[in-house]
Amino acid sequence: MAQLEGYYFSAALSCTFLVSCLLFSAFSRALREPYMDEIFHLPQAQRYCEGHFSLSQWDPMITTLPGLYLVSVGVVKPAIWIFGWSEEYF
Structure with missing residues (x-):
């Protein structure tokens, strides 16, 4: 059972x-089209994926904690490497 x-x-x-x-x-x-606050989050996520983690790169319009982007980088970067994807898709 x-x-x-x-x-x-x-x-x-x-x-x-x-x-x-x-x-x-x-x-x-x-x-x-970008919905709600995606116009702020997409450029921020792209900066984090490029490795720009300084506070001067942070968009003050975003209220999400920065850790969410760091976790995303920890998932996206290995997936790009494992599957051989081109970074131009992201």
Whole structure:
């Protein structure tokens, strides 16, 4: 019975991930222009991905903690290296 619970959890997690991906795709197709505060976040994330971490690079219009961008860099940079993606896509 305990093994079935693991399968149920995996199935629920997979379904949640699939629904999230479908919703993200639908929103991305419908909203082609920057939404809400994306005009501030996108340049900030690009600066962090380029390795510019100083406070002088921080946009004061952003209220998100800088740690979120550091985590993103820790995920995006290895993915670019592992999959051989070009940085021009980001």
